[in-house]
Amino acid sequence: MMRQYELVEQIKTYDPGADEDALNRAYVYSMKAHGNQLRASGDPYFSHPVEVAGLLCDKKLDAASIITGLLHDTVEDTDATVEDIESLFGAEIAQLVDGVTKLSQLEHQSDENKQAENFRKLVLAMSKDIRVLMVKLADRLHNMRTLHFIKKEEKRRRISRETMDIYVPLAERIGIRDWKEELEELAFRELNPDARSSIINRLNFLSDQGEGLIDRIIAGVKGLLAENGLTAEVKGRQKTPYSIWKKMQRQNVGFEQLSDIMAFRVIVGSNDECYQALGAIHGAYSVVPGRFKDYISLPKPNGYRSLHTGVIGPENQRIEVQIRTREMNEIAELGVAAHWQYKQSGSGQANKEGSQYRWMRDMLDILANASNPDEFLEHTKMEMFSDQVFVFTPKGDLHALPRGATPVDFAYAVHTDIGDHCVASKVNGRIVPLRTKLRNGDQVEVSTSKAQTPNPAWEGFVVTGKARACIRKFIRSRQRDQYASLGREIVEKTFRQANYEKSEKSLKSVTERFQCDDIDELYVRVGEGQITGRDVLYAVYPGAKDAETAKKTPTTRAKDLPSHAIPVRGLIAGMAVHYAKCCHPLPGDRIVGIVTTGKGVTIHTIDCRTLEAFADMPERWLDVSWEQDTEETASFVGRVHAVLSNEPGALASLTSAIGRDGGNIINLKFTNRGQDFFDILVDVEVTDVRQLNNILAALRATPEVNTVERSHG
Structure with missing residues (x-):
């Protein structure tokens, strides 16, 4: 465990102006607050916040972040309050500690909905200050390092799955490569220990067989660059077991079929030298087709820049080579944390409006459109787990989208209103269907119309979480309107047939009884079949039930x-x-x-x-x-099964057709919903089978009705 003076000295090496007094006070306050608390390993609990602070120091974060690391568990696990933190350390520290604390309070519950709610709060907190996420990642990394001390296997696996699903992609998004890889490996060790062990054994075998191979390849590449007048630093390493396993899964190949398990990094002095080094390497070695990527011209959303290429290098080994400048390498290693090395610029806010934060704004858009935390978690996983394509607007603005994205995804990435109203698209000047998959370098233009609304069919081919969330929100809104219209009609008919007056005031008086917020929600629930028209009638006029029972x-x-x-x-x-x-x-x-x-x-x-x-x-x-001798004026119930097109007005067409032939809908139930069609059961009051057959004939002639038949059970 790092001592107090060691922590302060490490911070002073990169931030001489750091508030030494506040750092010392935070160290002592945390130590006293946690007192005799112990971790699962048996170590003093205070060792955890010190290790978290040390991880943040390694990334050269500002003193406020280090202090937050020291204090991040005090409000949750001790008697300390946010007000205590603010009075002792100021509003900025209190806000950061409060942000991390709110996220942690739900983590001890294993329910999936709690995980989704927790993640929703994480996005809100880090949108205000990205340092909340930095502290949270450091906290998770140290917890994963000590995960093996937890006795319950199911708890270890749950924490590992959460780490892989949420914290790994977040670490990748803010560019902290080493944290991301370590989190992956620690989670992989728990989730699939046999696969990891097998890959490590094979890597060790290859290392023994090719002893000194990496050093020889480094020497060969370095000598080649020197011959071309370039002074470069060359580093090499084997890929991690998890990255190898992921590639095996993605390409559906065995370990023996993988040939590029070694990656080499070439660090030069300038952008021009990056391309000179690339030319020298391509000139000397055979290039592996399809492996070249230029992230200098088109940086990743997290600010990562580098040239990537695959070649058959020295000793006929297939290798991956990454070429970058020292500044690019620093950003690749530290990610968003690299910005704190320039605090002298005067801004203490970490969350700047650079392009590397566009993904965060997209996640906030998803949060605004998702109906619940589970849906938000689903859409943001889509947003984070994706390879990318880079496309341009007609003005040359760059947008990074997941692989497989379509013009509809592009339209929503530009602006929600453009996505909602897009009617056509051009890719590279040529009109294409909206479901066309975009490729790297495409120029995309979208046409809009105020009359256009999101098409439910779009949900079947969009790949971004933002697009899917917006489309689902519109579908929910449109279905609600249809249900409300149908429910209003059912209630009005029920009251009219029973000779009772329906008024908004009388309906409002019973909304609370049906646990509805307002009359519209009451109509929606009637339209959905959760409540019948007679239920509403009896609630408003209790005497109606007695009168009907008497008859x-x-x-x-x-x-x-x-x-x-x-x-x-x-x-x-x-x-x-x-x-x-x-x-x-x-x-x-x-x-x-x-x-x-x-x-x-x-x-x-x-x-x-x-x-x-x-x-x-x-x-x-x-x-x-x-018996046909008496007058046929009684009402009987016939049940109809219909398949309707999923389009505006379909329900209205069905109910109108039934009403024109004298049928009266007394119950309605949706049995299946799809993107294009939905199934519905309708109970209709008729006098005899002839009237029901007339209604079926009328429905078959209705364009919105795909199929209809009488239901027999």
């Missing part, structure tokens, strides 16, 4: 059917009658009665699947039919 009885006896009903012929006088809910028999259907002791007779259609259960019990069957 109807749960079962109808054949001897005393009301004059307006159609009786069933063939029943024994006094026998109770039920109409089966599985097949919804209607006058005009061929029917059969099934006798159930103590319950009477249940009427089924002759083709009802439920009758198969009574095939071996002929004694329970009754030969019955509809």
